[in-house]
Amino acid sequence: MEFIDYYSVLGVAPTADDKAIKTAYRKLGRKYHPDVSKLPDTAEKFKRVAEAYEVLHSAEKRAEYDALCAARSRGFNGQPGQTNSGFYADNNAASNQEFADFFNAIFGEAGSRSRQQHRQQPGFDESNPIKGADVELEWPIMLEDTLADTSKQIEFVMPHAGHQTGPLGTQQSIKKSLKVKIPAGIQDGERIRLKGQGSPAADNVPSGDLYLTIRLLPHPLFDVEADNLLLTVPLAPWEAALGTKITLPTLSGKIQLSIPANSQAGQRLRLKGKGLVGKQSTGDLIAILKIVMPATLNDSSNTLWAQLADSACFDPRREWSNLA
DSSP: OOOOOHHHHHTOOTTOOHHHHHHHHHHHHHHSOTTTOOSTTHHHHHHHHHHHHHHHTSHHHHHHHHHHHHHHHHHHHOOTTOOOHHHHHHHHHHHHHHHHHHHHHHHOTTSSSEEEEOOOOTTOOTTSOSSOOEEEEEEEEOGGGGSSOEEEEEEEEEOOOTTOBOGGGOBOOEEEEEEEEEOTTOOTTOEEEETTOSOOOSTTOOOOOEEEEEEEOOOSSEEEETTEEEEEEEEOHHHHHHOEEEEEEETTEEEEEEEOTTOOTTOEEEETTOSOBOSSSBOOEEEEEEEOOOSOOOHHHHHHHHHHHHHHOOOTTGGGGGTO
16 A cells, blocks of 8 residues: 555645644535535545544544654665665555555554444354345535435445455455435434445345444534534624624524623623534534734724723733732
């Protein structure tokens, strides 16, 4: 397996922090999502983006990957006294094998997000199985898809059904397309069982089952906290001070939100019933206020800020005086 530069896949620098990595994944994940994108090779691109995020958002996996990158870089730069071009070829092959080992350790020996496995049952015999192999597959959906029952057309390739052979006895994979009902309120990690949609078996033995694990794709704007949605709302200082009305996005449309005067940074405003559909009830949308200063100020603005500073008689660090 050839080495994959996961930083390039997400379009971030190797020094990118967790926030930059998450932001890149949110944008690319929706760009290449099978329900949205009309670009060629969408499924493969989405899979690669998801792989990159799974490695880079985990501190432990990222450290292992960075160590592999560092070793690979040293190898390509050569070592003192190494002039034989064969060194680079040998090192390249070794590095790719190390990456293959790393990849398989993270994603499994099948090298993909789907895997086949036999369900061991009493009396199970490989020569006379009770049924075909079960197949497990992860499928990403958007937060919007959880608000109501919906149907998804999923396509996947079942790796190497053992009894099916092509020319010269080679094993053949099976491409399948299914329409699956996704129930409202489904949560990340929940599984849907599709009986008889797994790997077929020989001699009229029933096919295995397909287990579809749902993964919620991160949203560009909203974070998820149980059934609640969290939305950071940027405000100008004067909006926070004087109060205002703003248009707020939700998963089902736009609404008006009143910002009270004298609002504080980090203050939370709760909008009942605008969150995710839960098992018992619908969650809320929680708007978290963030006060943002203009990037630049002209002379007139600076004069006004100076006048405000003189007239406000406000010390935001007043409590510190009791600790000195």
